[in-house]
Amino acid sequence: MEFSSKLLERAVNEMSQLPGIGKRTALRLVLHMLKQPKNQTLALSEALQNMRNDIKFCKSCNNISDVDVCEICANPHRNEKIICVVEDIRDVMAIENTSSFKGLYHVLGGKISPMDGIGPHDLNIQTLVDKVKTGVVEELIFALSSTMEGDTTNFYIYKQIQDYKIKTSTIARGISVGDELEYADEITLGRSIVNRIPFETSLKS
Amino acid sequence: MEFSSKLLERAVNEMSQLPGIGKRTALRLVLHMLKQPKNQTLALSEALQNMRNDIKFCKSCNNISDVDVCEICANPHRNEKIICVVEDIRDVMAIENTSSFKGLYHVLGGKISPMDGIGPHDLNIQTLVDKVKTGVVEELIFALSSTMEGDTTNFYIYKQIQDYKIKTSTIARGISVGDELEYADEITLGRSIVNRIPFETSLKS
Numbered sequence: 199m200e201f202s203s204k205l206l207e208r209a210v211n212e213m214s215q216l217p218g219i220g221k222r223t224a225l226r227l228v229l230h231m232l233k234q235p236k237n238q239t240l241a242l243s244e245a246l247q248n249m250r251n252d253i254k255f256c257k258s259c260n261n262i263s264d265v266d267v268c269e270i271c272a273n274p275h276r277n278e279k280i281i282c283v284v285e286d287i288r289d290v291m292a293i294e295n296t297s298s299f300k301g302l303y304h305v306l307g308g309k310i311s312p313m314d315g316i317g318p319h320d321l322n323i324q325t326l327v328d329k330v331k332t333g334v335v336e337e338l339i340f341a342l343s344s345t346m347e348g349d350t351t352n353f354y355i356y357k358q359i360q361d362y363k364i365k366t367s368t369i370a371r372g373i374s375v376g377d378e379l380e381y382a383d384e385i386t387l388g389r390s391i392v393n394r395i396p397f398e399t400s401l402k403s
Numbered sequence: 404m405e406f407s408s409k410l411l412e413r414a415v416n417e418m419s420q421l422p423g424i425g426k427r428t429a430l431r432l433v434l435h436m437l438k439q440p441k442n443q444t445l446a447l448s449e450a451l452q453n454m455r456n457d458i459k460f461c462k463s464c465n466n467i468s469d470v471d472v473c474e475i476c477a478n479p480h481r482n483e484k485i486i487c488v489v490e491d492i493r494d495v496m497a498i499e500n501t502s503s504f505k506g507l508y509h510v511l512g513g514k515i516s517p518m519d520g521i522g523p524h525d526l527n528i529q530t531l532v533d534k535v536k537t538g539v540v541e542e543l544i545f546a547l548s549s550t551m552e553g554d555t556t557n558f559y560i561y562k563q564i565q566d567y568k569i570k571t572s573t574i575a576r577g578i579s580v581g582d583e584l585e586y587a588d589e590i591t592l593g594r595s596i597v598n599r600i601p602f603e604t605s606l607k608s
Binding site: 199200201202203204205206208209211212213215216217218219223225226227228229230231232236238239240241242243244245246247248249250251252253254261262263264268269270286287288290291294295 | 404405406407408409410411413414416417418420421422423424428430431432433434435436437441443444445446447448449450451452453454455456457458459461466467468469473474475491492493495496499500
């Protein structure tokens with residue numbers, strides 16, 4: 199692609215560094231900005247700058263936060279004995295939306311994935327183990343995605359903390375609410391039969 | 404969506420103002436930036452800021468440029484007697500890529516579209532008419548997209564300049580090179596038959 203302006207070219211190149219945004223999309227977005235009032239682009243630029251410069255990660259759970267300890271960890275009404283282990287902040291937001299969990303979180307920042315060069319030491323696993331060591335935690339809920347990397351990460355953490363005799367669980371895998379059985383994949387359907395729950399329990403949730 | 408950080412929320416909100424980018428995509432992009440080195444986000448932010456502050460539009464053709472008169476208009480080897488009328492800079496880039504046009508461009512900045520509140524006075528039509536009035540221009544090539552808005556814009560410009568007795572043409576509509584006839588739409592196929600060209604001419608192009 200040849201550009202008539204270096205300024206435009208640089209903006210397009212920088213935009214196209216983002217995942218899922220190619221040169222053409224970047225050009226479309228950048229030309230859109232040029233048609234909008236100037237202060238809109240400046241506001242975007244400033245918001246990105248401020249975010250990257252000033253954002254903090256919660257010292258306790260590694261969630262994104264504006265202060266040293268995030269709102270969830272700082273909330274005295276939440277149960278610090280149960281910790282839900284998740285991959286990133288989007289999972290925290292998704293679980294918070296359900297309003298069905300009142301414990302704390304621990305954000306790993308990814309999954310163990312040798313293919314992508316991500317080992318256990320690139321994730322916030324040690325801080326989780328340290329938290330377990332303090333003896334306050336009674337249960338860890340593994341809520342990573344159900345992939346090979348997720349399972350590997352779960353198992354790695356499990357091995358690290360198994361001496362501390364705390365309860366560990368993973369979120370249930372099964373047929374989504376509203377889904378037709380015939381379209382479910384075999385593994386999920388199989389697991390949902392093996393891990394069936396008493397009908398009375400299902401009435402309550 | 405509830406965010407654990409105002410800085411994050413603002414960045415996501417600003418990103419999601421861009422066309423085709425919803426809140427979820429914006430969050431994904433912003434979290435990606437947080438995982439990348441700091442200077443990458445700052446470079447993006449700076450590139451957008453510089454572009455919006457310093458970019459110029461060519462005084463002659465309205466193309467995006469870093470200087471007052473764009474490279475194409477300033478090039479003495481280009482034929483100033485033929486002007487190709489296009490909608491935006493992406494069309495200039497597309498035509499330049501074909502290397503088959505050696506005249507100058509005139510970028511309108513859009514099409515007449517009453518539905519979107521865009522009238523002739525919102526576009527750079529007057530400057531084109533003024534250019535024709537000087538008597539230098541011998542031919543206008545209309546290269547707008549073949550939609551109702553494009554046709555309206557072509558016709559509007561045509562009415563404005565018809566007293567000056569210059570040649571006007573539109574780019575050819577027809578079956579794309581490599582396309583199967585059976586999948587072509589009726590109007591395109593019909594036009595390609597009405598506007599058929601001598602076989603000898605087609606051999607040369």
